[in-house]
Amino acid sequence: MKVGEVLISEEQIQSALAEMGAAISRDYEGKDLLLVGVLKGAFMVMADLARNITVPVEFDFMAVSSYGAATQTSGVVRILKDLDTEIEGRHVLIIEDIIDSGLTLSYLLKSLKVRKPASLEVAALLRKVDIQRVPIDVSYTGFEIGSEFVVGYGLDYAGLYRNLPHVALMEEE
Ligand code: IMP
Ligand code: MG
Numbered sequence: 001m002k003v004g005e006v007l008i009s010e011e012q013i014q015s016a017l018a019e020m021g022a023a024i025s026r027d028y029e030g031k032d033l034l035l036v037g038v039l040k041g042a043f044m045v046m047a048d049l050a051r052n053i054t055v056p057v058e059f060d061f062m063a064v065s066s067y068g069a070a071t072q073t074s075g076v077v078r079i080l081k082d083l084d085t086e087i088e089g090r091h092v093l094i095i096e097d098i099i100d101s102g103l104t105l106s107y108l109l110k111s112l113k114v115r116k117p118a119s120l121e122v123a124a125l126l127r128k129v130d131i132q133r134v135p136i137d138v139s140y141t142g143f144e145i146g147s148e149f150v151v152g153y154g155l156d157y158a159g160l161y162r163n164l165p166h167v168a169l170m171e172e173e
Contacts, residue, residue: 003161004171007150008143013125013166014048016142020123021052023140024093028055031091036083038108039063040162041097044154045125049095060085064104077107092117093139096124097154102134109136125153126167 024033033053037046039061050057063081092112099105105122112120123140130147151157152164161168 001157001170002173003151003164004169006166006168007145007148008126008153008167010165013142013153016125017045017049018052020140020142021049021054024049024123025052025054027139028053028091028093031055033057034085034087034090034092035059035095036092036112037061037095038097038104039081041154041156042095044162045097045123046095049123058085062108064108077104079111087112087115087117089116089118091119092121094120094122096122098126098128098150099124099136099138100128102136105136106134126150126155 033055035046035050035053035057037043037059040063046059046061050059060083061081062079062083065078065080094105094108094112096105099122109120109122121139122136124138125142127138127141127144128147129144149157149170150167151161151170152167154162155167156162157170
């Protein structure tokens, strides 16, 4: 596999994050917001999206693993790092790089809901529309894409390419 053509440019990503940030700032006016980034993939979205949010925000991170080195979801989600923060009574917004089958996120949502946050919403830069197996309510989405495997802007293939400023397709050698 190698990196192929650019699917979503740096400019397109940044302008989508500006819009998402503006919407989040409007919706959370007067509320204390806790952004929860899902590592590792969401680190870029988290940093750039947060710069477009004007209400006061706190940050926390969770790390989960669902894929290993393959390009297909296994359905097995492991929590590698839990939150540092208590979320009871807090307005929690989960930041995701990409929602594919929805398995990772539905597992996360279930395990966070029982901690009784005041609200629990999801923002994702990318959403694969063809193959979502678990229906999930995503309040803020950047782009809807097909079922192709993509890398860049936090997304990896076997640990690589997370540093690309754009989203690119992976293709056969
Ligand atoms: P899901 O459980 O199938 O929704 O998988 C979500 C996770 O799988 C994402 O947070 C990514 O880490 C990874 N993933 C899904 N699709 C892609 C892709 O096209 N490129 C890179 N990682 C992906
Ligand atoms: Mg991820």
